[in-house]
Amino acid sequence: MVGGLYRNLKYNLDFFRNNSAINDNVLSTSHETGVKKVVSSLSTCIFPNKTTYPIDETMIHNGPPHSSNFGYSHAKRMIDVLNQGYHTQHGCNFTSVIPTNVYGAFDNYNLEDGHVLPGLIHKVYMAKKEGTPLTVWGTGKPLRQFIYSHDLARLMIWVMRDYNEISPIILSVGEEEEVSIKEAAMAVVEAMDFKGEVIFDTTRADGQIKKTASNAKLRRYLPDFKFTPMKEAIKESCDWFVANYDTCRK
Amino acid sequence: MAAEKKVILVTGGSGLVGKGLQHVVEQDKRADETWVFLSSKEADLTKQDETQAIFEKHRPTHVIHLAAKVGGLYKNLNSNLDFFRDNMAINDNVLNTSYKTGVRKVISCLSTCIFPDKTTFPVDETMIHNGAPHQSNYGYAYAKRMLDVQSRAYHAQHGRNFTSVVPTNVYGPHDNFNLEDGHVLPGLMHKVYMAKKEGSPLTVWGTGKPLRQFIFSRDLAKLIIWVMREYEEADPIILSVGEEDEVTVKDAALAVAEAMNFKGEVIFDTTKSDGQTKKTASIVKLRRYLPNFKFTPMKEGT
Numbered sequence: 001m002v003g004g005l006y007r008n009l010k011y012n013l014d015f016f017r018n019n020s021a022i023n024d025n026v027l028s029t030s031h032e033t034g035v036k037k038v039v040s041s042l043s044t045c046i047f048p049n050k051t052t053y054p055i056d057e058t059m060i061h062n063g064p065p066h067s068s069n070f071g072y073s074h075a076k077r078m079i080d081v082l083n084q085g086y087h088t089q090h091g092c093n094f095t096s097v098i099p100t101n102v103y104g105a106f107d108n109y110n111l112e113d114g115h116v117l118p119g120l121i122h123k124v125y126m127a128k129k130e131g132t133p134l135t136v137w138g139t140g141k142p143l144r145q146f147i148y149s150h151d152l153a154r155l156m157i158w159v160m161r162d163y164n165e166i167s168p169i170i171l172s173v174g175e176e177e178e179v180s181i182k183e184a185a186m187a188v189v190e191a192m193d194f195k196g197e198v199i200f201d202t203t204r205a206d207g208q209i210k211k212t213a214s215n216a217k218l219r220r221y222l223p224d225f226k227f228t229p230m231k232e233a234i235k236e237s238c239d240w241f242v243a244n245y246d247t248c249r250k
Numbered sequence: 251m252a253a254e255k256k257v258i259l260v261t262g263g264s265g266l267v268g269k270g271l272q273h274v275v276e277q278d279k280r281a282d283e284t285w286v287f288l289s290s291k292e293a294d295l296t297k298q299d300e301t302q303a304i305f306e307k308h309r310p311t312h313v314i315h316l317a318a319k320v321g322g323l324y325k326n327l328n329s330n331l332d333f334f335r336d337n338m339a340i341n342d343n344v345l346n347t348s349y350k351t352g353v354r355k356v357i358s359c360l361s362t363c364i365f366p367d368k369t370t371f372p373v374d375e376t377m378i379h380n381g382a383p384h385q386s387n388y389g390y391a392y393a394k395r396m397l398d399v400q401s402r403a404y405h406a407q408h409g410r411n412f413t414s415v416v417p418t419n420v421y422g423p424h425d426n427f428n429l430e431d432g433h434v435l436p437g438l439m440h441k442v443y444m445a446k447k448e449g450s451p452l453t454v455w456g457t458g459k460p461l462r463q464f465i466f467s468r469d470l471a472k473l474i475i476w477v478m479r480e481y482e483e484a485d486p487i488i489l490s491v492g493e494e495d496e497v498t499v500k501d502a503a504l505a506v507a508e509a510m511n512f513k514g515e516v517i518f519d520t521t522k523s524d525g526q527t528k529k530t531a532s533i534v535k536l537r538r539y540l541p542n543f544k545f546t547p548m549k550e551g552t
Contacts (some may be wrong), residue, residue: 013403017342024335064379064546078334081392083332172519 002072003113011237012071027082030091039159042080042168045071045212047127054175054214057168059097066208080168087166095186097159100172100213104149104233105240109250116181117234121187121241122250133188133197137204140198145172145213148233158222167228191235192242201229252289256283259308259476261344262296262316263287267359267417267474268425270467271314274475286310290317296336301343305351312478315344315358315397320390321431330389337393349410356416357380358401360531364391372532375416375486384526398486409520415477418490418531420466421551435464435552436498436535438506452507453514455522458500463490463531466551476540488531491545496530502552509552523537 001018008015030038045215046171047055048063060080065073079096086092103117120136127134131194134188163169177219179187182200241248255328268287270325286308308343319336326333342359352400365373366381377519379400383391401412421435429437439455445452445522481487503516536543537546 010409012293013400016396016399016403017346020338022344024338028335043545061382062380068401071403074396078392079394081334081388082331085389087332089331 007113008069008072010213012069014071015069016071016075020078023075023079024083027079027086027094032091032236033085036093037160038083038092038094038157040079040094042076042081042096042098043211044098044100044170044172045069046076047211048167053210055170055212056069056214057065057170057217058221060098060168068200070231075207083166093138093164094130095163095166096168097156098168098170098172098213099213100145100147100170101154101184102149102152105244106219106248107237109241109248111138111250114250116144117184117188117237118241120185121238124188124192124194124238125241125245127196128192133195133199134194134200135201136181136185138181138206139202140180140185140200142181142206142208143178143210143212144184145175145179145211146179146184147172148228148230148237150168150233151227155218155222155225161222169217169221170213170215171214171218174215174219177208177230178212180229187230188238191231191238195236254282254311256312257308257310258283258285258311258314259305260285260287260314260316262289262318262359264289265316266420266422266425266467267470270420270422270471271448271474272467273423274471276465278475283413288317294330295343297341298343298347300527301347305353309351311352311354312346313334313344313348313353313356314354314393314474314478315341317403318336318343318359318390318394322475326387326390330387332389333387334389334393337390338396341393341397341400345397345404345412348412349404349408354411356401356404356410356412357474358397358412360394360397360416362488362490362531363387364394364417365529371528373488373490374532375535376414389543401486402473411482411484413477414482414486415474416488416490416531417470417487418463418465418488418529420465420467420470425467435502435506437552439510442506442510442512443516444509445514446510446512449514449515450509452503452512453517453519454499454503455519456499456524457501457520458498458518460499460524460526461528461530462499462502463493463496463498463529464502464548464551465490466546466548469551473536473540473543481539487539488533489536490531490533492533492537493530495545495548496528497548499524502548505548505552509549 049066083094086094107121108114109118109215293300295301367384398414401414404410404412426432426438427436427440
């Protein structure tokens with residue numbers, strides 16, 4: 001069960017209970033039916049709110065998560081606890097991955113609920129259509145690591161085939177690929193050939209300034225993995241959105 | 251004006267803390283309070299339908315939730331998964347059934363063993379989630395921590411008055427005196443009893459140097475009852491004697507020996523592990539509420 005900031009804020013209990021139930025059911029049924037491997041998906045938003053950077057896989061439980069979505073975050077953290085428990089008690093090969101900000105086709109483009117890149121894509125589309133400026137929420141200064149869904153998918157398939165640790169692994173572009181929201185907005189503007197004005201609505205919250213995650217562990221395993229260049233991936237994502245505007249989730 | 255009638259259901263009512271509550275409640279009967287002490291024989295709280303049935307039977311307005319799957323060091327080490335899942339099930343059933351049946355207040359019982367393994371001292375209520383718990387019982391510890399998460403979530407989403415308490419080392423009658431599974435003070439009492447009977451020395455495991463704060467079960471019971479009647483926060487509260495009353499395991503052993511009039515030799519088996527050197531917890535929050543609460547002197551309690 002997922003949702004944007006406002007939905008999480010209001011329903012922390014439901015986010016905790018529903019996700020805990022889903023996770024317990026999937027893992028216990030996997031165990032009972034002899035599933036050989038389970039790869040669960042965590043998220044960088046579950047890390048401690050107060051932390052040093054870059055974040056790495058050992059730091060997940062090192063402090064309370066951000067209060068806005070503590071229900072969702074604790075439920076996700078408990079997947080890691082269950083994985084350890086199933087391994088020690090039953091020898092199960094259950095593990096987890098931690099993606100950073102994912103983007104790509106079939107995203108949720110809803111302007112209230114969705115994440116930053118699909119939100120920008122949808123906004124640029126509307127701004128072009130209506131001949132208005134593009135308004136980006138916040139100062140544009142926060143930094144994010146964006147990973148294209150196709151790259152994440154290739155990495156998850158690798159994890160399913162070849163990663164044998166129980167502890168989680170962060171799947172992300174490197175720290176040096178971190179970009180500001182402003183740079184991400186300009187990349188979308190360019191991909192969609194938007195010629196209008198770009199405004200930053202600084203009355204809107206910025207969210208976390210950074211969430212820099214280390215992909216050193218991934219690089220130890222796959223030193224040569226090539227991520228799709230952001231310009232190309234954003235172009236593909238924007239093209240998909242435009243072609244599928246009528247049917248996509250928004 | 252007549253006070254609203256309360257029906258207080260105590261899960262885990264036949265254990266050390268439950269029996270302490272029974273004792274205190276007998277001495278401080280109130281016309282507006284009906285107490286129901288539940289034991290695991292009456293309902294398997296890991297099962298949603300049995301939990302529902304027992305709530306329908308008793309219709310509580312308040313719940314003191316002490317029930318848990320507990321065990322000593324070795325039991326935990328091998329079964330962290332089961333300790334996690336069973337306690338998560340019990341806790342979800344009790345809290346959710348309480349919510350659905352309109353229970354006004356739920357007080358859950360945490361433990362100082364759930365705090366982060368790597369920490370500064372004294373520990374306080376804000377530090378519960380600041381790092382992984384000790385590896386030996388992480389399943390139990392995380393399940394207990396999720397009681398705090400859920401209590402705060404029921405409060406945030408539904409305005410429910412669900413909260414939790416964190417006792418330090420509890421001791422008193424009706425404890426588990428098993429030498430493998432039980433905790434330090436009841437273990438010492440049992441050992442002194444055997445040493446006296448058999449005319450052998452008292453062998454204390456470890457160096458005797460670790461420090462602990464011991465709270466008598468009847469004092470803990472009085473404090474839990476106060477929490478049930480007056481404490482309105484969703485955040486947990488530590489219930490313990492002060493840091494200045496921390497004693498070494500050696501002092502605790504000698505207190506037991508004196509109380510039981512043991513005249514034999516006391517030996518420390520330093521080949522046995524000491525466990526954590528200290529777990530010092532701060533009661534600053536409790537003292538802000540109850541500056542004058544008097545604990546039973548340890549000599550008397552033992």
